[in-house]
Amino acid sequence: MTTLTVSRTHYPVTALGPGNRLGVWVQGCSLACKGCMSQDTWNPMDGTKVAVDDLVRLWREAVDAGADGLTVSGGEPLQQPAALREFLVAADDVRSTAGREIDILVYTGYEQSEMDDLRWRVVAPADVVVTGRFDIARPTSLIWRGSANQRMVLRTDLGERRYADYVDHAPERPPIQVRSDAGGIWLIGVPRRGGLTGLERGLRGRGLDIEDVSWRR
Template structure:
């Protein structure tokens, strides 16, 4: 495997709020789009100390897969801001899936327009099973599952992706799936919060004597 370095904000398993089933979530670091209302502003700035060798990341993914793996979701940050590293990662995931006889799907988020992705990143798109493109638009709220705004389509890109994601292209939910993860030093959310959800979370914590410090949705 090439000793490619990839800038990563965080990785988590299991993720159940960004695609079907029990998934690995990988949040790549670095984004210049700065969409107003973005809840992941901590992923915008690229710093070299957040780079890690791809073999190390793959070893972690393979360890997590021992607990059952139905999919991998790539988000960020903007994954396509690291095109070479992203392509190498996706090829490594493909090779592992084939060699191990696994059947997980690969879903990727991008804030770039679908038309630009098709034009500039076709060799990467063929390595994905599904894609959710387009910039987040806070003024276009939606109830579509796994999406932040109504302009963001869910696009299957492979037979596996068509099988798993076609039923969800227009699927709406009353409340979006959302996970809260707590460790010794921080708390973070996984999923797409709805309008006002984060303010309510902050108020809920304050009412219980928990004061949030730095938060990812405020610069």
């Protein structure tokens, strides 16, 4: 049984790709970008080992519920290549029977120059891949990207049709979603530079002190 070590999943995610999406955050990333907002996903020994079959079941439920897409983020998805590929291939099969267009978006911290044939093969079912480390010194207003060096690579006709307008799109405010569950309060989306410290300041101003945040370890 193949397992993928996962930090969390959420549905519906509306702030990382168009429409309502299943979000899967994998656990484990050794790239250690300064200022990473998801440092809770770095340690590969944390998280939960989830059978790929169970993730596919979750995805099928999301598709049945009307999902527009799947977003895989992290952590670094490509540091679990075999399980990721198995999941993406199965997710591709599920969406192909849905009778409507459903896209797959994968985030990776690897630069395009680091995406060798093997890595591209792993993410082959993805319509769109956002590549590149988070570089705190290169802020951006571009939607769904954390820094100006990150590239939104459109790999399929569906990716072109659905995402072309977003490649250079810089909304007034980045889409951010807040969800809570037993594991904590989750910010979903890509905040702009200063957004997280501003959030902490705002909460403190309302008498709320948050101690354990994923952007500071």
